[in-house]
Amino acid sequence: MSWLWFSAIPPVWLDKIGPLSMLLIGFLVEKEFVSRPATFVNVIALNTYLATRGIENFWLVVYADIGLIVGIIAIISYGVKESLPEIFYVINWAYCSVIVGIIILVV
Numbered sequence: 001m002s003w004l005w006f007s008a009i010p011p012v013w014l015d016k017i018g019p020l021s022m023l024l025i026g027f028l029v030e031k032e033f034v035s036r037p038a039t040f041v042n043v044i045a046l047n048t049y050l051a052t053r054g055i056e057n058f059w060l061v062v063y064a065d066i067g068l069i070v071g072i073i074a075i076i077s078y079g080v081k082e083s084l085p086e087i088f089y090v091i092n093w094a095y096c097s098v099i100v101g102i103i104i105l106v107v
Contacts, residue, residue, distance in 0.1 A: 018045065022101030033089065034096045036074035042100040043071035049104050060107065067095045 006014065022042070030038065047064050049055075070091060077084050093099075 026097030043067035
């Protein structure tokens with residue numbers, strides 16, 4: 001089976017579609033706040049990327065691990081419709097689509 005649109009994209013650019021999409025969404029949607037579901041998806045994307053590429057940089061792993069905790073809290077609180085303390089939403093910005101997208105593009 002051929003992937004009609006993706007088969008036309010040079011292989012060097014295929015790996016960049018995901019993070020570039022994250023940057024686009026970040027710039028278009030996350031101007032005033034980062035949603036908890038977006039945080040969850042971003043940290044899953046980051047952790048999956050680092051794990052599948054075998055990237056073991058200490059600081060990136062720490063950032064990703066903290067993000068995983070933040071993301072799990074975010075999606076659970078969203079699921080039960082429970083608001084979180086304001087500090088959580090400040091920390092949430094560290095895992096916005098733009099930042100995570102840039103990390104995935106650069107690393």
